[in-house]
Amino acid sequence: MRAAMVVMLIVMPSVLLTSGSDDSAQIIALVAIFAALFTIVEYSASSPSLVEFRDAPPFNRVRFSALFATVLCLSVIFRGDAAPSAMTQFFQTSGTRVGETIDFPYSPVRLMLLMMPEDTSPMALAQLRDAAGLSYVISLFSIIWFVLLLRLQHWPRRGGAFNVWINLPTFDPTAGGDVVKRLMRDGRINIILGFLLPFLIPAVLKIAMNFGAPIRLVEPQTLIWTVSAWAFLPASIMMRGVALARVAQMIHLQRKRAYERAAAEGLLAA
Template sequence: MLRRITGALMRGILVAVMIASPSLLLPDYTTDAIEIVALLAIVGAGLTFAEYFANYPSIVEFRDAPPLNRLRFVGLFLMVLVLTLASKNIYEPTAITGFFSGLGQVVGHYSDFPYSPVRLVIGMLPDGISNMVVERVRDAAGVAYAIALTSVVVFIGAVRLYGWPTRNGAFNVWVNLPRFDPTAGGDVVHRLQRDGRINAVLGIALPFLIPTLVRMTSDLIDPITLAHPQTMIWTISAWAFLPASMIMRGIAMMRIAELIEDKRRRASQESEPVHLL
């Protein structure tokens, strides 16, 4: 019990720190913004604590199948923190902020090539925006996308090299997939494979589709300027994190389907009658 409380509390605190990081490190413009961020941090921490403290699952998938959720959180936290420190270099330059700003410029430069996701993000910006904002958005998109790709590669390594999730013991589908109903109809393996492929394909396509859709709808709604640092940080982080999270979810579901299929095959072989000569 004490271990569960400590783990849930630590997770809640980390979520609150991540949500509040841009507001804590960057200059604030209004008092209302501080209050809203504080409220969001408290709500996020409370929901995380309640989810990981409860005995029964609710909405968080793969709760007891590390390191999937840890990789997701670390990836998002790194995106927010790195983009925040790079943005802070504009207002309060230091050695640390200068390092991350320079890192963003290098990554943004090499990831900005024709038809790349970073180039598409730049293309969704409204016409007439300053070159400084364009460069900041390019650098932020390059860093965030690099972190997202790294998270996906690390998870693939955990699956293929370390046999996730079998090293953590038996995989409980009900606890780790609370929104998946095995009795809804159809073969479980086929449904898991289908859902996994859909998530993986959407995750690969979204970094390209989102900027295109934003650009196409710019005549109907106000275009995103991303001139405000905190708006840019959260928008770019969401643009990079959501597709990476969907890809990892798709890989995880296809892996679970593979384990179930292997278990069925072994059970079928063990149940075959032995023919004596």
């Protein structure tokens, strides 16, 4: 089921939109196959590899749902240009209102618009504004939803054991230093980075364009994936920071209970 959902996510823009060549369709199909194989291997293997919090739902489910919703909404919006309907009109109107609301000075959406070349058409800028605004709102809601689930479901344990090795395969607890302090430090860094990335990414792209790497977000599929990545990556990093801080808090509480239990049983020196 996970592999099937990943395939649906990757092929969704090319299926809903009529634009695109046969070569791009073949590349998308190849990427979807590799992503499905990676998902199957990653979640069926007994030892961890790259995916964090594999056995601590709904962390990955919230992240995937946010990306899926973003790609779906943007695909429906651009489908309205070729095959308009009541649904596409609803998404286009919603995107326009959200984009106009968030498009204020120094906002991430305004920075995305300023990134574009000066000769960009007003229609292309309006499409970018609507897509960026809607994507950014979805990413914010995903962060809020994850924090609510964290509080309501007592994540990550939810009544069971939490295996740090399985759920944090890239974290080495023996690398040196206190584990709790390292997790809290990494969590704070991820939260700060997730907050700053929506502002930094347009600046980095603008610098790259000035050095001879033009970015033309005219093709709908390119715009969909670029804007989705711009909104999803910071939200994902921020959720990871919140999750690391929660794991550090859990380990700290477990240590505190263990010390209190040992002191009550007289196992600690006075």
